[in-house]
Amino acid sequence: MTAQSQASTATARQPDLAGILRADGKIRAILPPTPLLPVEIAGARIWCKAESLQPIGAFKIRGAWHRLSDMTAEERAAGVVAFSSGNHAQGIAWSARRLAMPATIVMPADAPLAKVESTRAMGARVIFYDRMTERREVIAERLARDSGAILVPSFDDPWVVEGQGTTALEAARQMEEQTGKMPTQLVICCGGGGLASGCALAVPDARITIVEPEGWDDFGESLRHGAIVPVGPNPPPTRCDALQTLRIAPLTFDILQARGASGVAVSEPEVADAMRFAMTRLGLVLEPGGAVALAAVLAGKIAVDDATIVTLSGRNVDPATYCAMIGT
Template identity: 60%
Template structure:
C-alpha cells in the first residue's frame, strides 16, 4: 500500500480542523464560505427533476396509521447520494471540472460521484475502504471512477483524499460536510412532500431518516421546515444522537461494535450538518442489528423493496417502537446496495 501511496503523491501529512481542512504544503484552513439553505435545496430539486424521475413513494399502515416510505433505494445508483453529487458537480465551473474530483466513501457517495462525473465528462477518484461491499466497489468502477483503497482501521480516508486532491489540483467532495451536498440530498424532501400531498396524506409532520454524517438529515431539515426530524443510527455508531442530546459534537466512542450498516460508519459528524439539525431541535434514536435485519425483511415482504442495512435504520426505529407512527410520518429508505450473500441470510432469518 505504501508504494501505491507514493505513486499517487500521498506522502505529505494533512490535518483536519473544526474550521476546515489544512492541505499539505499550504498551511491555511479551507473554510466553507456559504451555508446550505432552503433556497439551495429548491434549486437542487429543480436540477435533479430535469434529469431524473421522482423516486416512488409507497404507503403502508403501521398500527392502523398510513405511513409514507420514500424509496431512494430505487435511484439509478441504488441510493440518495446521486442527488448531492449532481448538485455539487454541476455547481463547479469548467476549469474545476477539467481538473476532476476526489471523494471518499464506503460506496454510495462513491457511486453518486462516479455517476455524475461520467455524465458531466470529468475525471473522478474515490477513496474507499478495503472492506467495502464488493457490489459498491464494482458499481463505482463500472461508472468509470478510479478507486483508491485504504484500511479503515489504520488509515484516514480524509487524509488520503485531501492529499490526492492537492496533488492533482482536483476538487475534494466530502460525502456530507459540504453545503451543496446537503442541499442536493434535501431535494428528496421536496419530492416527498409533493407526493404525500398528491396521495392525500397531507404535508410531512415527522421525518425518520438514516444518519451517518447527517447530510441527508440536514438537507431534509432544510427542505421540510415544519416537520419534526428524527435521525436513526446503528447502536454504537449513534454519534449524531449523542451529539444532539449533549448540544455539542461527540465522536463515536472507542472500539465501536461491528455493524452491517457500512454506509453509516462515520466516526464524527460535521459542524455543518450538526448545526442545521441542532437548530431544528432534531432528535436521534439508535437501533440494534437485529432490528435492522427485521426492517430489511419487512421492506421485502410489505413493500417488495431491497433495502441495505444502513438504508433500513429509520424503518427499524419505527417498527421497533422507538418512534411512534403518526399521521404525516415520512420514512426514508435511503439505499438498496446489498451484499447478496448477507442479504440472503437476512431474508432467511439468520
C-alpha cells in the same frame, strides 16, 4: 484554485432552502421522482420514500449531481476526489461520467463488493484505506492537492446537503398531491447527517428524527449532549457500512441541533426485520444502512402518524449479506 481554497469556499457557503429549490430543479430535469409508498404500521398509514430505486440505488446521486453540475469547465477538467463507503462513491462516479469528468474515490478496504464494482464500472478510480487505522479525509485531501481536483465530502459540503434535501422536498410534494397534507415528521437514516440536515432545511415545519446503528449513534449522542461527540473506542461491528461515520461535522450538526432534531439507535436484528418487511410488504431490496429508519418505526422506538415520512435510503448490498440478514 487549490484544494485548500476550494475547501474554504465550500465551508464559507451555507446550505439553505433557496439552494435546495435550485438543486430540485436541476435534479427534476434529469431524474424521475422516486416513489412515496404508503404502508400500515402500528395502526398508522406511514409513507416510505423509496430512494433505493434511484439509478445508483441511493439518494446520494442528488447531492453529487448538484455539486458536480455547479462546477466550472475548468474545475470539471481537473476532476473530483471523494471518500465514501460506496453510495456517495457511486453518486460521484455517475455524475462525473455524465459530465465527462475524471473521478477518484477513497473507499474502505471492507466496502461491500457490490459498491466497489459499481463505482469502478462507472469509470471512477478506487483507492482503498483501512477505516480503523487510516483517515480517509487525509488521504483524499492529499490526492486532491496533488492533482488539483476538487474534494467533495460525503456530507460536510453545502451543495451535497442541499442536493440531499431535495429528497424531503420531493416527498412532501408527493404527500401533498396524494393526501392534501404536509409531513409532520421525517424519520431519516443517518451517518454524517447530509440527508437529515438537508431534509430539515427543506421541510422546516416537520419533526426530525434521525436513526443510526447501535454503537455508531454518535450523531444522536451529539444532539443529546449539545456538542459533537465522536464514536467511542472499539465500536461494535455492524453491517450498516454506509453509516460508519467516526465523527460528524459542524455543518450538519449545527443544522440539526437548531431544528431540535432527536435521534434513536437500532440493533442489527431490528435492521434485519426491516429488510424483511421491505421485501415482503413493499417489494424492495434494502441494504442494512438504508433500512435503519424503517427499523426504528417497526421496533416501536418512534411514534408515528399518517403524515410521517420514512426514508429507505439505499439498496447496495452484497447478495450474501442480504441473504444472511433476511434469513434465507
